[in-house]
Amino acid sequence: xxxxxxxxxxxxxxxxxxxxxxxxxxxxxxxxxxxxxxxxxxxxxxxxxxxxxxxxxxxxxxxxxxxxxxxxxxxxxxxxxxxxxxxxxxxxxxxxxxxxxxxxxxxxxxxxxxxxxxxxxxxxxxxxxxxxxxxxxxxxxxxxxxxxxxxxxxxxxxxxxxxxxxxxxxxxxxxxxxxxxxxxxxxxxxxxxxxxxxxxxxxxxxxxxxxxxxxxxxxxxxxxxxxxxxxxxxxxxxxxxxxxxxxxxxxxxxxxxxxxxxxxxxxxxxxxxxxxxxxxxxxxxxxxxxxxxxxxxxxxxxxxxxxxxxxxxxxxxxxxxxxxxxxxxxxxxxxxxxxxxxxxxxxxxxxxxxxxxxxxxxxxxxxxxxxxxxxxxxxxxxxxxxxxxxxxxxxxxxxxxxxxxxxxxxxxxxxxxxxxxxxxx
RNA sequence: GUGGGUAUAGCUCAACUGGUGAGAGCACCGGUCUGUGGAACCGGGGGCUGUGGGUUCAAGUCCCACUAUCCACCCCA
Numbered sequence: 001x002x003x004x005x006x007x008x009x010x011x012x013x014x015x016x017x018x019x020x021x022x023x024x025x026x027x028x029x030x031x032x033x034x035x036x037x038x039x040x041x042x043x044x045x046x047x048x049x050x051x052x053x054x055x056x057x058x059x060x061x062x063x064x065x066x067x068x069x070x071x072x073x074x075x076x077x078x079x080x081x082x083x084x085x086x087x088x089x090x091x092x093x094x095x096x097x098x099x100x101x102x103x104x105x106x107x108x109x110x111x112x113x114x115x116x117x118x119x120x121x122x123x124x125x126x127x128x129x130x131x132x133x134x135x136x137x138x139x140x141x142x143x144x145x146x147x148x149x150x151x152x153x154x155x156x157x158x159x160x161x162x163x164x165x166x167x168x169x170x171x172x173x174x175x176x177x178x179x180x181x182x183x184x185x186x187x188x189x190x191x192x193x194x195x196x197x198x199x200x201x202x203x204x205x206x207x208x209x210x211x212x213x214x215x216x217x218x219x220x221x222x223x224x225x226x227x228x229x230x231x232x233x234x235x236x237x238x239x240x241x242x243x244x245x246x247x248x249x250x251x252x253x254x255x256x257x258x259x260x261x262x263x264x265x266x267x268x269x270x271x272x273x274x275x276x277x278x279x280x281x282x283x284x285x286x287x288x289x290x291x292x293x294x295x296x297x298x299x300x301x302x303x304x305x306x307x308x309x310x311x312x313x314x315x316x317x318x319x320x321x322x323x324x325x326x327x328x329x330x331x332x333x334x335x336x337x338x339x340x341x342x343x344x345x346x347x348x349x350x351x352x353x354x355x356x357x358x359x360x361x362x363x364x365x366x367x368x369x370x371x372x373x374x375x376x377x378x379x380x381x382x383x384x385x386x387x388x389x390x391x392x393x394x395x396x397x398x399x400x401x402x403x404x405x406x407x408x409x410x411x412x413x414x415x416x417x418x419x420x421x422x423x424x425x
Numbered sequence: 426g427u428g429g430g431u432a433u434a435g436c437u438c439a440a441c442u443g444g445u446g447a448g449a450g451c452a453c454c455g456g457u458c459u460g461u462g463g464a465a466c467c468g469g470g471g472g473c474u475g476u477g478g479g480u481u482c483a484a485g486u487c488c489c490a491c492u493a494u495c496c497a498c499c500c501c502a
Contacts, residue, residue, distance in 0.1 A: 003493075006493080006494090057500095057501095058499080058500050058501080059500090059501085064500085064501090081501095081502085110502080112500095112501075112502095114499090114500070114501075115426075115427090115498095115499090115500095116494090116495090117495085117496070117497070117498090118495080118496065118497090119501095119502080120500090120501070120502080121502095124502065125502090126502055127502095128502095193499075204500095257501095258500065258501055259501090268502095275496085275497095276496080276497065276498090277500095277501070277502080279501075279502065280502065281502070282501085282502065303502095304502060305502065306501090306502030307502085308502080309502060310502090334460095334461095336460055336461095337459095337460085365459090366459065366460085367459090367460045367461055367462090368458070368459085368460085368461065368462070369462095370461090370462085371461060371462035371463085372462055372463080373462090374462070375462050375463055376462095376463095382461095382462085384460075384461080386460060387460095388460085396460095398461075398462090400462075400463090403461085403462090405461090
């Protein structure tokens, strides 16, 4: 038997309405904030991601990218994240020439060759929001506000927003220097991994979970205490704006982003209901990336949300299962007897033309079978079509919850159903 | 890449310390019931017990390897 690849998953027909609901809510929020959807390839030149994501990120260092040579001997990769592709799209299509800030969002599959775990897949879905061209603190705040709004809209509870500033290319090296000095002086007390991190990316030592490292880290100098004036002002403005919007946050001085391109504001939304992979949305400012990828010097900020994790959070906080979102066809058409195919088709078409979802089982001729099918599909109504109805040119409509039946002309019944359907929606 | 748990029907799980043809519930199909479903009753199909080796008179059960899956580390959405 063929099996799906490790770290991938199937969405079954009983679950797909749930995911569609989540996606619709997200794109509806995007619309409310004036974000336009963009689409870019899943497959790109591998060096776009190597540049974009950064050489010290684990995606590159630990070879978590799906990279291969295509038939033209081009080195290509399945995108491990969306920002690099979005920025490439921005630059290649000259969107900066439009003269205003670009508010973009995307949704789609991402790929990382990691070992799967609860809430972590090799193929997963992210929706990302990117705000390109605005350096203001309030641009960062807008993205956080979108997360906040979305959580509220989806009925998510028990989430915490963690916030930090990681400085800029002016103040970060100064801080890193101090941090490195401090950590080097305590090198012997650090775990093996951290001794290595010390040379690659000392910031990573900060969120090491080893107790021996934690003891040293607790005394370490903190970035947000060593911000330059401009970064300090930016960070204060973000905090002030969040406070005035009534969005609660916690400063996490050890919050560091895995991707190299971030500066200043970084944030994560975590849920206690998720297990070890508790972050379901994360983002921050990336003022250097556009230029690094060959564009003009352009400030930018954004975030990405993991759909699978978001789905788990929704289930945990609403108590609903994904199958609870299933939407059955509204009407089931039951053709009773032989040679009714034409009448059944006419009824189905008439219903569908009026926006009413309808289905049938062509293979059944007995009413009993039909009703069982309608029951299994969980349809609300059944249209009964036998020789009587066909001769008289009427339909019998059965309410499948109450068993109530009425007979009327197709036009009247469709009008009735449309009213009922609007109520149900 | 590393560590631990698990692997029996489509799903959830049984099968005493190894011992006669591997069971149940749900689901599925059919019948009781040829224009009235959800219930009940009766019947039916389905499993080389994850794969491959080994120990034994005898393996679903014990041992080894592999694979898959879950959880965790690393890291991340």
